[in-house]
Amino acid sequence: MPIPELVAGMMAADAASRTLGIELVTCADGQAVTRMTVRDDMVNGYDMAHGGVVFSVADTAFACACNSFGEQTVAAGAEVVFVAPARRGDVLVAEAAVRTAFGRSGVYDVTVRREADRAVVAEFRGRSHRVHRAPGS
Amino acid sequence: MPIPELVAGMMAADAASRTLGIELVTCADGQAVTRMTVRDDMVNGYDMAHGGVVFSVADTAFACACNSFGEQTVAAGAEVVFVAPARRGDVLVAEAAVRTAFGRSGVYDVTVRREADRAVVAEFRGRSHRVHRAPGS
Amino acid sequence: MPIPELVAGMMAADAASRTLGIELVTCADGQAVTRMTVRDDMVNGYDMAHGGVVFSVADTAFACACNSFGEQTVAAGAEVVFVAPARRGDVLVAEAAVRTAFGRSGVYDVTVRREADRAVVAEFRGRSHRVHRAPGS
């Protein structure tokens, strides 16, 4: 299934995700999966993946999922629970799915797992807000 | 006032904060201030600072604030509200302060502002968890 | 399937749930369903179910779900999104399910719906904490 056009364009311009090595694996119908390897330059002072790095892989999956319907949508906020530390070299996979949508708002669940053993690293819940107009309209 | 020893060591080893150009400005007694410039490689597909980047500058301030008492403490979770987009070149300042501490847990508030006009970019609330032993003990 | 013994005892002693007319419908294996009618004495100044009332029906479902494994567990915190107002006379159903469990902690999702049309009223995510010993042990 092809990546929705709005999301493909968004990811092509997403310099931050590129910097962090976040790739989009799949995206359709309110769902998205991203993937990222925890590099040496992504750990914090306790030698675990920095909270912001774990948040980022989830946030990109969330952004792709909530833009998958073809209308420009941004993050209004999020809640994250850090379940287990991720380490250097771990490959993280973030799976996002719409939970409920109402008006111009939406609630999305994203689970971040370590690819090797599917162990949960973080549970993220994002709140989205659709902006009035798609870009260029 | 000197940076607490545990925090100084933690920041020296924090490769992720270094990658993102996050610097620690002050830190003492449950408070910390960090600073970061939104670089070209930190924006998302809508040309705003990526949510994970905004989260990161807050998360590092939070980590420094909750380790400032000299005991190894990690993030258990966080809630963030994205108030206004940050743009390329914006200098962001994150100010963290302990709100309440109980047992081995704590609640910290972090406000991320644009330095130029003090406009609020995000409100972050972190939940901390003190680990049993400092490393090496 | 019978209600787990710990949960049955807990609900028998739960005066607050009784006051609010919250009944436990089912409970087993990290899941629970509660039910409550929005009475005239449960609306706020805008004639909608008070936020605390909506939270309560979700919180009781959460408490039953996280105690269903037979070990005394309490709420550490929760995040709630109010999706749509509930009105006088609406019957609300809260469906709780464990999302992830780790150490003595757990993350539970609870969706509150209007029974009549299954419309979502609120999305609640609870964080649980298992206490060391069951009472009396």
Add this chain to the structure above:
Amino acid sequence: MPIPELVAGMMAADAASRTLGIELVTCADGQAVTRMTVRDDMVNGYDMAHGGVVFSVADTAFACACNSFGEQTVAAGAEVVFVAPARRGDVLVAEAAVRTAFGRSGVYDVTVRREADRAVVAEFRGRSHRVHRAPGS
């Protein structure tokens, strides 16, 4: 200082707060204080104030604070950390204050304390949403 007119009317019609014995102590300029005694019919199965009851006293303070500017405003969501249990007979005081306001949204902090010793019982952060028109306008 008199209670703002919109808030006074709202509280007069707030049957749920009356049911729970929640009184409004003060309210002005984005701030509000409420007060409630934990009655025998408000405890849960572990003989602590039910989470929904603690949430309610905070939620009413939040509602009054965010309506204090004279425009009809509702809760969009909230995050709560349960810091310490409240017991039968405890008098709880919830102090709400606006943290930041932007567009039609706001972020409010509410701390719930036991009146006797000012011990923190819960930290609540509410997200508000101003509706388009005041009722009747």
